[in-house]
Amino acid sequence: MAGPRQETRAEPATADREIVISRVIDAPRELVFEAFTEVRHLSRWWGPQGFTTATRSFEFREGGEWVFVLHGPDGTDYSEWIRWLRIVPPERIELLHGESRDDPNAFESDLTFAPDGAATRIVMRTVFPTKELRDEAVEKYHAIEGGRQTLSSLAAYVSDLARKGAES
Template sequence: MSNNAMVSRVEGDRVLVLERVFDAPRELVFNMFKEAEHLKRWWGPRGWEVPVCNIDFRPGGVWHYCMKCEDPNQGQFYGMESWGKGVYKEIVEGEKIVYVDYFSDAEGNTNEALPSTEVTLAFIDAGGKTKLVNRGEYATAEALKTVMDMGMLQGITETWDRLEERLNAVK
């Protein structure tokens, strides 16, 4: 693991910004978010795998996936499945991905009981490294609090650690 810790800050009361520098070229980091074969190897917190990952990587396209807890040490979470769906709004190849992230079921139906997030991922060239900026905007302050209370910050930190490990394995 690198010394490039994730930095997080809240803007206003409904926007969470996460930043981290990865020691990999921007094009490679971008590809990690657009190709199912990469996402299946790093998406999700430690102990969780991605047995289903379908991507239609274009504006209006859908990314539908399942994370499943495969770690018996995670107690009540062991065996649990968590489905998600992203609907792409904007893609600038190598630079930016904007999508709305939803909790869903296995059929891709949105779970309206849980908050959605408009996510903007910016991939910034940092001299052979890549600064990744994730800006998540929630409908309300309560929606942001809900996902924070669910452990989202720990989950994304572990997810980005796994991304770094994947980058190191393929670069």
């Protein structure tokens, strides 16, 4: 006789190295995805509240790179680098993000864009090389709150674009 059935749900092997942030954005998926593909859009919303973005170079294609500087509200500049690893329009973007091309602490992010009625659910899953680097990003750089603020800025930006498009 079989015993009681137990449901088990395995945590991903990377759970202690991950940050997962999601948000529903009141705009069509294609528009939300486009906001990630064109530098004219990215420079308008990328980064936490109070930060601005200055792009040095940008090539949105698999293997392409985005080199930019985040200017903090306190005047601190943060050199940033992203390599686009996989692009599946308008569903997914996978990227490697660090301070520079040779940053040994660079982390991977997987962004998914799913229709949610007329809106879009974006999920940003970031995996750090180690638990310690993840914890440092959370504690020292406020990565969770910064990620939420960044998606909030994206939501405001693309919702405004969608509204303006509907008015045209």
